[in-house]
Amino acid sequence: MTAVAGDPLASIAPRVGEHLNRALHRLFTREEQLFLLGEDLVDPYGGAFKITKGLSTGFPGRVLSTPLSEGGIVGAGGGLALCGNKVIVEIMFGDFIALAFDQLLNFASKSVSMYGREVGVPLVVRCPVGGNRGYGPTHSQSPQKHFIGIPNLALYELSPFHDVEAVLGAALNRGAPGIFFEDKVLYTRRMYRDGRVDDLFRFELLGSAAGWAHTFPQAEGGTSPAVVVLAPGGMTHRALEAARRLRTEHGCSVHLLTPAQLYPLDLDPVLPLLASADRVVVVEESTAGGTWGAEVARVVHERIWSSLRGPVVLLNSADSIIPTAGHLESRVLLGADRIAAGIVAAAGLGGSRAAGAPFEELPAEVSGAAGVPLVVPKLNNNDTTYLLTDWLVDEGEWVEPGTEVVSLETSKAVQDIEVTEAGYVHRVAAVGDEPEVGDVLAFLLPQPPAPGARASAPVPVTRTERPAPTAAGPVPGEDRPGRVHTLDRIQQGTAAVVTRSHREVPAGFTVVRAEVGPILDALAELGEETGTTFGLAEALVKAVAAQHAEFPHFFGSLLDDRTVALADAPHVGVTVDTDGSLYVPVVRQAHKRSLEDVADTLMEFRMKALTKDFLAQELDGGNIAVSLNPDPGVVLVHPIVLWPQLCMVSVGAVDEEYRPGADGTPRAVRYVHLGLAYDHRVVNGRDAVRFLTGVRSVLERRDEPRKWLGNAAITAEEPA
Structure with missing residues (x-):
């Protein structure tokens, strides 16, 4: 094969x-x-x-x-x-x-x-x-x-x-x-090839053409895995994200098995791997009961029961219909957070664990003598600590799997954390604490905790300290005016980025106007022909990327006061603002992407913004950025420069005015304002105008989108 x-x-x-x-x-x-x-x-x-x-x-x-x-x-x-x-x-x-x-x-x-x-x-x-x-x-x-x-x-x-x-x-x-x-x-994700998933994981194919893909940490050598996760295709990326977290935060070796054939079930090619693991976990997006995972567990228990360290763990989506709203859908469907938490609970990973170390060697208070630990999952790629804002259940209350018990606030949102095991809640952390990823929040006990008892966490929990009064101002909460507005963590994160930009980048700003009616018409026609929705965002990404050859230093970064590191290709970040959260994911090698590919990528980014499901590598590596501001009435936007980048392009809403045509008859003209914020240490005003003029000239050519439909580097036929 x-x-x-x-x-x-x-x-x-x-x-x-x-x-x-x-x-x-x-x-x-x-x-x-x-x-x-x-x-x-x-x-x-x-x-x-x-x-x-x-x-x-x-x-x-x-x-x-x-x-x-x-x-x-x-x-x-x-x-x-x-x-x-x-x-x-x-x-x-x-x-x-x-x-x-x-x-x-x-x-x-x-x-x-x-x-x-x-x-x-x-x-x-x-x-x-x-x-x-x-x-x-x-x-x-x-x-x-x-x-x-x-x-x-x-x-x-x-x-x-x-x-x-x-x-x-x-x-x-x-x-x-x-x-x-x-x-x-x-459909919009990329295939893996040449045995490589990313810098951490590699894979091999086992069995027949419809056999198994075995994904494993490439630096692991012959170490037996702590956990083997069986994940059908659609769960692959979620399981991989959980595996990355567990390796980083707990030193836990996780291997992944992905089948092409679900049934009849052929486990022969992977039985030795399953037998060598400390725990076997099956993840599915379906609801529990009568599942493929249950069939896997049946066969595994029959074939290698004597080699198992514990029963096969089954993780499924919640027993619910699937909501349309993204924030509710993510609560129902099994995701990376709950996969990681489920493995942590099943394996007793309350604290750090060396790769390959047997679970029996963990401290007793972590492995279960004090109950099953509820630990802080990794909720996004920006934060290492979260604010505990509320306990949703009482101390000593009995909870079932899937119950939301505690609220944690990240720099992006407040998220409720649910348990994967049943038990009596015995709290470790308190409201106002700022626990780190992997810290213990509570234990789930088989018996009610003793009155007034307080569990001790195997990992220290950071407490929020009240600052002492200084000459800079009063202690927060004391001698304040009657009405105040406190910035939430989302806005605090934005403030940090803006502050750094203004502190470190001496920015200039230039604006031009571009007529976009013809290209919007052309994009609409191509949409009818191909069935793909194209808009100004896709065209702007291509137009900006097209400037890389002539203006390579616009896509660079400063090494020192006189040296700019030039990028080999344009990697264009695009702002995605939804539900109060701002992301700038990156369209890599945008100059080589077909128009359909860019449209698929931007749609994927919008969907991930709704579910807050970005991977770190999707948000890193941009060397220029585009700020999209399509809301009606937005005339002009002055963006910041995202350090260490040197430039950020902005576009306002499409507006319309009437001008006399060749025969004197008024005609409607659609236009936008294109802005460029730039690091004035590297880019001068004249070059900024030339750059924007180049972008404008691309956007004003009606025939340009048709040239972007195909691209040999992206859509070339693969060898059979």
Whole structure:
């Protein structure tokens, strides 16, 4: 099997959705009797997530858009397969596969063997599943568990490690029906390749084409893992984030196993790894009960019970419908925070732990003699301490798993922390404390705590001290006026950035006006053709990146008073402001990105801003920034320069005025104000004007967006 994957930070790596689209193209080229059925598949729409884009044009008559009837689509697909064809059916949203359950349970899966002989039914049903996209209760579910155990029906899942062409090819060649689940959050993420995930983790492929991806810390050598986490494709990035935290904060060695085939379950290639681990954990986005994880636990307990240090731990989303609002959706769906907390609770990681050290060697008060510790999880990439603002349950109160017990305030928001185990709450920290990540907040005890008892934390908890009076002013809270406004931690974080910028960067500021009506019209036309929404933000990222060749020092950083380190490529940060939080994630190598790729990246950033789910590397490494201010009536914005960068571009809202045309008739003209804040030690006013003029000239060329649609460095075909 060829591993088609890529470094998530490398621009040449295809997105998972692009890789899936290419795999379908190659399958259709190879299989002359392959058909694809589904809703709105035909170009120019190409399906709800553009996965089938170009297929109907390249293979007319074999890619068919159908009426809105999932039962009818799967029934027709099963009939075609029974007649000797190979068939792929796309369900627009996996939630709707429930409408085709009868066709899968009572027709397709049984037709393989109910006629007295083996009959081929090469049918694969593709299902986009999962949440974290704000699609709400009926478009965000993970229904995989409902299909486990049906005879002849195989289950597969998309992953960023596995070659989709090989997986789908194997599924079609089984001669029996299968379902291929595709977590929607993966479509815009990048494939992994060459055995590398990032600077910390590497991976290897085990077993068949539909086997396992084993991800492990590259510096670990032959050390047995403390924890092995089994995570289907859509959970990969959340499990990896939890693994990074546990390694950094607890010295805990975590390995990850990601299957391409969920069922029938083949654990043979990974049983030795599972047997060597201190703990085995399964994470799924589905609700608990009758899950794939339960099937894993059953087989693991049967096969290697004598090697296990404890029962398999199952972590699932809350038993709830999935809300549309991002802040509520994140509470329901299993994320990195709860994965890390669940592992900490199961493994007793209240304090630091050396990599590879057995759990039995931990101090007794941490490992469980004093109860299960509730520790401070890592809530974002900016803070190492949080403010404990409120206890949501009383001392000694009994709580069930999933109960929110304490509120912590970060520099971005207030977040309620829930427990993963049941027990009586015995507090360690108090309101007003500022515990660090990994500190113990409370213990969950099997018996009520003694009245007046106070548990001792194995890790010191930092207390908030009241400052002594000084000549600079009174003690906070004393002799204040009747009404005051206290800055929250979010604004305090913003204040720190602004203060540093004003203290260290002697900034200049220049503004020009750009006419954008023609390019906005062109972007709208391309959106109709491709099915992707394009706006001024995507065009501005491309226009700024295009200036790198002529103005490399605008993208540099100061080494000393006379030396500027020049960047090899433009990495453009873009402001994303939502729910009171401001982020500046980075579009890397923006000059090489296709317009669609930039649009996908910005949409991914907006979704992550809603869920506050950014990785540190997505927010680092920018060498210029763009401040987007599209609200109506915004005329001009003077941005700051984000040290150590040298420049930040701003754009106001699109405005309109009327000017006389060539024949004297008034015509509407749409325009924006483009601003540039710049470090005057490096950039002079004349060069700032030239830079902005270059950006403006790109934005005023109507034909420019069409040139950005394709890019060989991004969309070049991978080797099969």
